[in-house]
Amino acid sequence: MIVQKFGGVAMKDRDSRRLCIAHIKEGLEVHQNVIVVVSAIGRAPDPYSTDCLLKLTDAFSFSKSASDLAVSCGELIASAILSAELEEAGIPNRVLHGIQAGIWTSGDFGDGTISDVDPAMIIDSLKETGCVIIPGFQGINEFGQVMTIGRGGSDLTAIALGSAMRASHVEFFKDVPGIMSADPNQTKSAKKLEQMTIRQLLPLLDTDRPVIQKRAALYAMKKAIPLYVRGIASSEKGTWITP
Numbered sequence: 001m002i003v004q005k006f007g008g009v010a011m012k013d014r015d016s017r018r019l020c021i022a023h024i025k026e027g028l029e030v031h032q033n034v035i036v037v038v039s040a041i042g043r044a045p046d047p048y049s050t051d052c053l054l055k056l057t058d059a060f061s062f063s064k065s066a067s068d069l070a071v072s073c074g075e076l077i078a079s080a081i082l083s084a085e086l087e088e089a090g091i092p093n094r095v096l097h098g099i100q101a102g103i104w105t106s107g108d109f110g111d112g113t114i115s116d117v118d119p120a121m122i123i124d125s126l127k128e129t130g131c132v133i134i135p136g137f138q139g140i141n142e143f144g145q146v147m148t149i150g151r152g153g154s155d156l157t158a159i160a161l162g163s164a165m166r167a168s169h170v171e172f173f174k175d176v177p178g179i180m181s182a183d184p185n186q187t188k189s190a191k192k193l194e195q196m197t198i199r200q201l202l203p204l205l206d207t208d209r210p211v212i213q214k215r216a217a218l219y220a221m222k223k224a225i226p227l228y229v230r231g232i233a234s235s236e237k238g239t240w241i242t243p
């Protein structure tokens, strides 16, 4: 069993989602069970991106819980779209969201953290279908309210699920071929790294646009989960990150 995480860039349009679906198909052939974690589609100005949902009304500054509820819909919409497109491709699947996914959060709205994962419903669903889709970036707090877990939080969702489900590893599909020695969009001479430890990865995450959310990487280190970062558009080998 593996977890595959597709971020906003991988989910951005139908062509890119066809590549996601090919990777999910391959994951199912090799591992039989795949938990797919998705982020909201695209970046600003894409209408259902997190950036745009956050700006739906400036009254969100009066209610962080209302803001979280609206923003969480980006990942839910992405899940529903991928679910339909997987069915179209002949891949049965099920979306679990909100309380069904068993992801419990605590802390502040907009910047919560995952406090516990109860995978009972995921385990049940995997008996019916090998492919379960879970919207990233969110969970439910002790009062039953939807809470988001910080920008880039779908990475944390994927890793927390990987740990709770004892996945062999968690795969991330990016617009870069793997972890590079520096952000290739800033440093043209950056080279792809084939293998590294999570500890070696951490300094590369101290940037405005980290390739993986730092909180998620720390969680992976604590739970000793192997990560594999690869390019969405190529079959080239990515980067293995060992705990």
Ligand SMILES: Nc1ncnc2c1ncn2[C@@H]1O[C@H](COP(=O)(O)OP(=O)(O)O)[C@@H](O)[C@H]1O
Residues within 6 Å of the ligand: 006, 007, 008, 009, 010, 039, 152, 173, 174, 175, 176, 178, 179, 180, 181, 182, 183, 184, 185, 204, 207, 209, 210, 211, 212
């Ligand atoms: N060391 C690095 N190696 C590769 N990409 C990096 C690195 N540091 C920053 N990045 C940036 O991370 C981006 C991919 O992450 P991101 O867009 O957040 O993915 P996702 O949508 O899957 O969360 C790349 O486009 C790149 O600009």
Ligand SMILES: N[C@@H](CC(=O)OP(=O)(O)O)C(=O)O
Residues within 6 Å of the ligand: 006, 007, 008, 009, 039, 040, 050, 051, 074, 136, 137, 150, 151, 152, 153, 154, 155
């Ligand atoms: N959609 C959320 C969560 C996330 O992790 O997104 P992405 O995987 O596209 O970085 C955000 O933009 O912060």
